[in-house]
Amino acid sequence: MSFGSGRFTTDSAAEGLVAYLRTSPSPFHAVASSLSMLVEAGFTPLDERDAWPSEPGRYVTTRGGSLVAWSTERVLTRPFDGSGGGADDGDAGGERGAVAFRVVGAHTDSPNLRIKPRPDHERVGWQLLGVEPYGGLLLNSWLDRDLGLSGRVAVREADGSVGERLFAVDEPLLRVSQLAIHLDRSTNDALTLNKQLHMEPSWALSQAPLFVEWLAEQVRVEPVDVLSWDAMTHDVQPAARTGLHREFVAGARMDNLATSYAATQALIDAVERPAPEGEVPLVPLIALFDHEEIGSMSERGAFSNLLPTIFERIISTLGGGRDDVHRAMARTVIASGDMAHATHPNYADRHEPAHHIAMNGGPVLKINTNLRYATDSVGAAHFAAACREAGVPVQEFVVRSDLPCGSTVGPMTAALTGATTVDFGAPTLSMHSARELVGAADQAMYGAALAAFLAPGRD
Template sequence: MPVSATTATAAELCAFIDASPSPFHVCRTVAAELELRGFTRLNESDVWPSAGLNRHYVVRGGSLIAWSATEVPETAPFRVVGAHTDSPNLRVKQHPDLASAGWQLVGLEPYGGAWLNSWLDRELGISGRLSVRAGNTVRERLVRIDEPILRVPQLAIHLSEDRRGVTLDPQRHLNAIWGVGEQPGAFLDVVAEYAEVDPGTVLGWELMTHDLAPSRLVGREQDLVSAPRLDNQGTCFAGLRAFLAAIDEPGAAVPVLVMFDHEEVGSQSDRGAQSDLLPAVLERIVLARGGGRADYLAALAGSVCASGDMAHATHPNYPERHEPAHRIEVNGGPVLKVNQNLRYATDAAGAGEFALACAQAGVPLQRYVHRADLPCGSTIGPMTAARTGMPTVDVGAAQLAMHSARELMGASDVPAYAAALAAFLTPESAGR
């Protein structure tokens, strides 16, 4: 089958996801691409340069913000595309070494709304970061183990109380096997060895599992993407592509890409969407370019944000679980998400901005509403709008199996989503 532009872009998404098993690796993957395009990292603890603050980015843990202010006025408004770097998974406990019934185990617990049954009987690797002592200082060390060292086994059907499946207790049923023996192993020693650090210097860790099966194009026409962490690395990838396209054709606003950690657990952290990360960086951009507090507030008043997160495609086996009048198709174009109770931040003004962006990009637009009798998930959108005062629109790309260890989206939605976000960052006609 010949490789089309759509197939090539979807394959790039697969490579992006496979390179980024944790939020910290997402930031490293994105930073590497930014630096290839001339971006320079700034440290938040430093005094930022008073001139030439143009193509830069900052990283705070598993979150990243990048911006390009090369050819815009000092007090220009912002156009922001937001995403999140974290995905539901199983994470390593603080005392991970266990033993039971002759098996050596690693203690795991769910992060976010992980669809637990999808994590059973998979070969799992480990990724994340370590805090390592270096003299009287603490340094960060990323670690990634792409070896099948962990597996959470399913109960045999013959031992189940009924043959329709088992109910998983997250405390008792999610510990991973990694060896045979009556005594617990030394899991952190093995992780330290992979990270090439002395186990005795490891002071803290954020470690998580990831499915080792590679992302790939599937389906009769290879028009689908099967991958882990599409929610929300699908948006991280599309947002990055949009941002890099926007800096090549600068408009009247400052394009900004923000990727928050901890969305799946409520965003209330030092680097989540409820933190000061975005407003603090936006204000420092204005101050470093010669503006003042009043200029910053004026810039915010003219700014707008697209909160990008994946959207629910209508499931062919469960169509009754969806709003009947709002069918969403994979490969049907970006999705505008609306919730009257503000689980999504979209209002009429934001909807108009994104609809116009889709029209200017030449891609179709779908409109999603959750069933009124089912609880609706949320995004970084409402809290970003509340923290900054920016009109915010919630958007996404359609997928199935959200929060599963393995998810599914349309291949042609990848470039369409990126094109719509790029048009949003650099609208043909500035102003609202």
């Protein structure tokens, strides 16, 4: 099955997602995976510390576990008058000197167990590592799984500067073993896990090296040169197509790497489409943020200056000033992508009865009257139009009125930019589990819809 004039097929999207998940055990690796895809498609990496080129082109920049990529190829070279304001708006539509952004937002982080700064200790002969749960993870899903380690290490370089190393050990190093039912007969009635006492993974019986020594070996430095780390566990069971007809993809970190992958693919597709004539030039852009699962309040989260700063710098490279930035944001539409709850066959009563969400039923508009999702009627219309252009169905999710509603990067992005914003997702089961489930066909529809959103009217 194919969508978006055949560019997005069920098999290619599903297999591509499986490969992406396998190379992306941490947010830093997800950024590296997307960066590799974008560079192969002709995007030039930019450092935030450098001056940025004024020539139109395809560009990407990273900030830790976050990535932003865009293309100005469809914008005339320096379309503004360079006076700090917009060009003369003498035309009837007031469009001269104007650009707009089309943005797809997602996040690279997922709930997991992260290694503490002083993790080494022993209990009744077992060598354990101290961990702290990150985000709202389903604790029980991390029991009795083979866990690897990955992340980022800050090291002292030979010249005394601070450098960064990524590491990923995709081997079964750690395990959080569950208590046998013989020792707690109530386990099947109500499993209660203490995050401090019950979630520490074991990794040896005999004397183990200090974690810092083991980590130094992975990044090929001396232990004294390991300054700090962002180290985390991941399930080493690889993602895979599942189901009788291979209609599902099961794997870790679907929330929200399924969106990060689809957004990356969609941008690569969108920049290859011809631009329509006679319209305000659009700058397609994706923003993959870190730290969504813990509130986005960081230097690289959605609540940071990352996206507004890049808007301003892009307009500056085109010759515009502050007023042009605000004009562009007023014309901008942002689609905030995060996974959506598919209706669970064993818990159908936990879902809004008039808004069941079908797996492989197409992208999902996420709507909440109290604005836990940023969707309003205008934003919903833009996203629905993209789905229609891509030839994919669209579903609508509303949480039960007597249940609390989660949130996304959408509301804070809308508040920071003032742009029309819509929240959307792809149907998912077992959200925040160590291993989640999505539909294979949904991934193709996801990518096709996002490409149409980033480049409307260009199919």
